Amino acid sequence: MNLFEKTGKMALGSRLRLLTAKVTEDASKIYDLYQVKFSPKWFPVFFILAEDGEKTITQIAEDIGHSQPSVTKIVKEMTTAGLVKNQLTSKDKRRNVVGLTEKGATVAEEMIKGQCADIDVAIDGIMAEAKHNLWEAIAEWEFLLDQKSMFKRVQDQKKLRESKDVQIVDYEPKYQSAFKSLNEEWISTYFEMEEADYKALDHPKEYILDKGGKIWVALYQNEPVGVCALIKMDDPNFDFEMAKMAVSPNVQGKSIGWLLGQAVVEHAKKAGASKIYLESNTILKPAINLYYKLGFQKIAGHATPYKRCNIQMELDLNQQ
Structure with missing residues (x-):
């Protein structure tokens, strides 16, 4: 059985390399055929x-999508072969340029007349025999991979698959230590714990739950790895504040923040809320990107108890 029938699409790179090697080997023979x-x-x-x-x-x-060191190496080899001259002075005498020698120009002319014409016809013949146009397919794949790389596509699939193993559950007293430790970890990494932090983290029942708020816990392999709270606000402009979102760095990349954020937004909608408020700091770029992805927009002018807050955002649920 062919190796690639066993491996499937996961060996795409290996298969392309073998195809490239086969074509390159023939290319060397073709140059020899034309005594070039x-x-x-x-x-x-x-x-x-x-x-x-x-x-x-x-x-x-x-022009060719190579690195400068790669082109420099090729130019040196071609210079040794007598096909190009390096370090020429440009017409405006401002730059050093590379150009074909007389030998190089002669080779180019001969290649165009004979070798290139024959290769074009040979490739047209393969296309006529094939069910699929490889040339057009390559162009299409190049375009699609420019839009979104293979790495990013696989990364997204990894997140999607692993996120299916994440459970978002309601807070219970047994999760109080996780609620506090997960938040302390990220806050202490970038900032300092403040009085408002201790109030919410040490007394989540009194400060959040008993006042009409809610807390969610993300479980991965039955372990609490993420938390987020929705705090009821006594403010005519906002119904709730999304706060105390924290995800363990050991499990980041599994869309846990996104899943927690969605749980918060869906609950607020069901509760009939109009706007959700949040505070953050722009140094937390992944978090800010997540908030924008959830639909939050930057605002300003709201009073805050936190020194670390340098950005305020709101989510208008009436526009969702």
């Missing part, structure tokens, strides 16, 4: 210089 002493890896640089004329190393690197 040429390395296949030189072709992008050679083509750009043949088409556009003299260019700087930086310009070539940008």
Whole structure:
């Protein structure tokens, strides 16, 4: 059985590398067929210089999508082969550029007349035999991966899969130590614990629950790894404050903050709330991004008991 029938799509990179190796091996033979002493890896640089004329190393690197060190190495090899001249002075005498030698220009002309024309016809023949147009497919994949990389796509799938193992449950007294320790951990990492923190974390029942608020706990493998509270506010502008959200750094990347935030918003909607308020600090970029993703928008001017607060946000549930 073919290896890739066993591995499936997860070996896409390996399969492409083998295909690339096969095509590159044939490319070397094709150059020999036309009696051209040429390395296949030189072709992008050679083509750009043949088409556009003299260019700087930086310009070539940008045009072909290679790094400058990679282009510099290729240019040195091509210089040794007598195909290009390096360190030429540009027409405006302001830059050093790379250009084809007479030999290089002759090789380019001969390649276009014979080798390139034959290769185009041969590839057209493969496309006519194939059910799928590989050339168009490659262009489409390049576009899609530019929009969202393979790494990001796999990362998102990992989050989605692992988030299914997360349970969001209502607070119980047995979770009081986790509620406090998870919040103390992140607050102490970036700031200092304040009086308002101790009030809520030491007495969640009296300060939050008994006043009409609610607390959620995120469980991963039956262990409390995240918490968030919705505090009832005595304010004509806001119904609740979303506060005390904390997720253990050991389980970040599993969308736990997002799941907690959704639980908060859904409860507030069911409770008939119009607006949710929150306070944070812009140094906490992942948290701020999460709040925007949940629909919160920046506001200003509300009184705060926290020294660390430098951003205030609200979620208008009437616009959800």
